[in-house]
Amino acid sequence: MTANKTLEAISLFPQGNLTSLLVMLHGWGANYQDLASLSQMLDLPEFGYLFPNAPFEHPQVPGGRAWYALESPNYTGIDESRQLLFDWLNALEDNTNIPLERTYVTGFSQGGAMTLDVALMLPVAGICSISGYLHYEPKPLEDDAPPVLIVHGKQDEVVPIDEAKNARDKLTAIGVEVQYQEFDMGHEITPPVLDLLQKFISN
Numbered sequence: 001m002t003a004n005k006t007l008e009a010i011s012l013f014p015q016g017n018l019t020s021l022l023v024m025l026h027g028w029g030a031n032y033q034d035l036a037s038l039s040q041m042l043d044l045p046e047f048g049y050l051f052p053n054a055p056f057e058h059p060q061v062p063g064g065r066a067w068y069a070l071e072s073p074n075y076t077g078i079d080e081s082r083q084l085l086f087d088w089l090n091a092l093e094d095n096t097n098i099p100l101e102r103t104y105v106t107g108f109s110q111g112g113a114m115t116l117d118v119a120l121m122l123p124v125a126g127i128c129s130i131s132g133y134l135h136y137e138p139k140p141l142e143d144d145a146p147p148v149l150i151v152h153g154k155q156d157e158v159v160p161i162d163e164a165k166n167a168r169d170k171l172t173a174i175g176v177e178v179q180y181q182e183f184d185m186g187h188e189i190t191p192p193v194l195d196l197l198q199k200f201i202s203n
Contacts, residue, residue, distance in 0.1 A: 007055060007088040010036050013048040020125070021096060021103040022201065023050045023089070025111030027131075029064040035108065041194050044201065048096065054111075055084050067110050075135060085118045100124050104201050107132060108189060109159060116167060120145055120176070128197055131156055131187050133163035138174050145176040149200045151193050153185035 010032050022044065026034040032053035039049040056077050058064030067085075068078035093099050104126045107115035112132020119127045120141065128149040148171060152164035161182065168180045181196055 007052040007084055008032070009053065009088075010051040011048070012036065012039050012051075014045070017046065018048045018098065019046045019102060020044070020048070020201075021050060021092065021098050022047050023052065023092075023103065023105045025052060025067070025085075025105070025107035025114055026054065026065070027107075027109030027111050028066050028070055029058045029061040030108075031063060031065045035189075038189065038194065041191070042198055044198065047201075048098065050092070052085070052088060055081055067114050070110065078135070081114070082118055085114060086121065089118065089122055089124070104128070106130065106197065109187065116148070116171070120148075122146075126200060128200060129164075129167065130189055130193060130197075131159050131164075132167070133159050134167040134170060138170050138176075140174045141176075145171075145174075147177045147179070147200075149179045149181070149197065151181050151183065151196060153187060154182050155184065155186045158187035 024035045026032060032051040036051050054065035054067045056066045058066045067081045069076040092103060100123050103124050105115045105119040105124050106128040108130045109132060112129035113135045115127050116129050116134055117136055124146045126147045130151045150164050150168050152161050154161055168178050172178050183192055
């Protein structure tokens with residue numbers, strides 16, 4: 001796997017006085033265009049939106065991207081992807097003039113796994129994992145962790161709901177404030193999920 005040296009991203013910055021950012025990470029086999037339309041379904045007038053592209057080409061899907069190789073037992077590429085995402089998020093304040101303390105990081109599926117990993121190490125305003133999972137064993141954090149919203153479908157056949165419960169329990173055990181919500185849905189993002197995300201962000 002050969003990664004891009006930096007993360008490309010779709011930037012949607014409405015006109016007006018923007019004070020906050022919402023970053024959304026796509027899942028395995030999709031790309032940064034996959035979630036961009038969701039910005040039109042959220043009523044967050046003071047937010048700019050960023051949709052980064054995963055650094056690796058997907059092995060089967062033309063035009064698809066991957067944060068790391070799910071098909072390999074040791075998740076080939078995860079260390080490189082983790083560092084790229086960390087550096088990219090860390091540079092957002094310099095690039096947008098919006099502090100990390102006003103930045104929310106959301107991810108779907110494999111993108112959700114990346115948010116629960118990398119964003120927990122940064123002073124972001126909040127983190128949301130939709131249909132995601134933990135790909136590492138969390139350890140107690142030196143600093144206070146941002147609040148986390150975990151959302152999952154009861155009928156998810158791609159990432160079993162037990163993965164969401166595992167993430168909730170392990171993060172709670174190390175002192176992370178976790179809000180957990182199940183929905184009657186599969187591996188998807190539905191309007192009720194977006195409503196909950198908006199409430200989480202607006203609190």
